[in-house]
Amino acid sequence: MDLLIVGSGFFGLTIAERAAAAGRKVTVIDRRHHIGGNAYSEDEPETGIEVHRYGAHLFHTSNATVWEYVNRFTAFTDYVHRVYTNHKGVVFPLPINLGTINQFFQAAHSPAEAMALVQELAGEFDVKTAANLEEKGIALIGRPLYEAFIRDYTAKQWQTDPKDLPAEVISRLPVRYNYDNRYFNDTWEGLPVDGYTAWLERMADHPNIDVRLSTDFFDESQPFNKQATVGQLPIVYTGPVDRYFDYVEGELSWRTLDFEEEVVPVGDYQGTSVMNYADADVPYTRVHEFRHFHPERADRYPTDKTVIMREFSRFATREDEPYYPVNTPQDRTGLLAYRELAKGEDGVHFGGRLGTYQYLDMHMAIGSALSMWSNQLA
Numbered sequence: 001m002d003l004l005i006v007g008s009g010f011f012g013l014t015i016a017e018r019a020a021a022a023g024r025k026v027t028v029i030d031r032r033h034h035i036g037g038n039a040y041s042e043d044e045p046e047t048g049i050e051v052h053r054y055g056a057h058l059f060h061t062s063n064a065t066v067w068e069y070v071n072r073f074t075a076f077t078d079y080v081h082r083v084y085t086n087h088k089g090v091v092f093p094l095p096i097n098l099g100t101i102n103q104f105f106q107a108a109h110s111p112a113e114a115m116a117l118v119q120e121l122a123g124e125f126d127v128k129t130a131a132n133l134e135e136k137g138i139a140l141i142g143r144p145l146y147e148a149f150i151r152d153y154t155a156k157q158w159q160t161d162p163k164d165l166p167a168e169v170i171s172r173l174p175v176r177y178n179y180d181n182r183y184f185n186d187t188w189e190g191l192p193v194d195g196y197t198a199w200l201e202r203m204a205d206h207p208n209i210d211v212r213l214s215t216d217f218f219d220e221s222q223p224f225n226k227q228a229t230v231g232q233l234p235i236v237y238t239g240p241v242d243r244y245f246d247y248v249e250g251e252l253s254w255r256t257l258d259f260e261e262e263v264v265p266v267g268d269y270q271g272t273s274v275m276n277y278a279d280a281d282v283p284y285t286r287v288h289e290f291r292h293f294h295p296e297r298a299d300r301y302p303t304d305k306t307v308i309m310r311e312f313s314r315f316a317t318r319e320d321e322p323y324y325p326v327n328t329p330q331d332r333t334g335l336l337a338y339r340e341l342a343k344g345e346d347g348v349h350f351g352g353r354l355g356t357y358q359y360l361d362m363h364m365a366i367g368s369a370l371s372m373w374s375n376q377l378a
């Protein structure tokens, strides 16, 4: 074995694929029972509908190198992501655009009129001196739109009143002064034609790649553990950086999600893939309906059943799946200390979402793995 990779998410699999193609023998371990990290998906058994196990995953990128690379393993559908939100029992398009504004104010403003209105409403606070997330939200889009679409949704995401959240949590709140409600602005977007898991498995399908599932790097009863391997061969580690160092510099904080999945006896539950719930009286943040990610599979999917998943957000404990870095000032100090420690770990390369304590979209994880491969490992 020439290289050990801890974690079979997109970061680890990209390194594995590149290394195998260059003739190296690679072992990939993952503590989960499946490959693919958080991008893993599987067919819900009763309906055959593909469900993204760790929350909805939409592929999008403007990076030509990444787009060329991912197309070696899968074709993409022409799915275009759009999100709607339910506020007080009325459905509005997101991100906030001219359609949202005109529906909300029961108006027919032109782009210039809507812009002038938002600017006038936003005058209540100044972005530069906003003391907390609430003041910044109002300074960016004005109180009425902030209170309808941002305040309670943010409070549910963070289990915290936005008045008690730092202003830096949001840098901007994009408002589009036209009717474009495409969620992503990237050059390329789509979903893998035969699902995420088929794509992930093709990346790992090489005689030089040995994948060991249900294998934890910190479990000394298995041979590919930290104690036995560090210093013996190059390692790419994509697990949590604080866990690697046994939390000596404290725990980095994360938010996690709880998912409540249900098979509903109707052909179409909400008419779209993602519906946010903006208000405080609904405990979940959004509902996914997976059949709508693949309209091209209509003839395969049942017409009398559908799969929905309600999503709840909360702070993670050590036992939970870490999803989004919280990034408090204390976390940033801890991260710097871990980065210093990481420099001293000869032959261990920290990468990916957990290894660098950064939210990374799939194309970013793949792009940064391609760079690590060519700059540090090749």
Ligand code: FDA
Pocket: 006, 007, 008, 009, 010, 011, 012, 029, 030, 031, 032, 035, 036, 037, 038, 039, 054, 055, 056, 057, 058, 059, 060, 215, 216, 217, 218, 238, 239, 240, 257, 322, 323, 324, 351, 352, 353, 354, 360, 361, 362, 363, 365
């Ligand atoms: P990832 O977390 O996927 O993989 C790390 C792997 O390491 C895991 O499989 C884990 O089990 C393993 N591991 C950890 N500790 C270990 C140990 N001690 N021993 C062995 N294995 C260990 N992106 C996007 O482009 N579009 C989208 O719509 C979304 N949506 C989305 C929703 C949600 C809820 C989340 C949390 C994330 C997204 N993403 C996304 C981001 C996407 O999931 C992310 O880019 C990839 O997971 C990054 O891949 P990594 O390989 O870095 O981590």
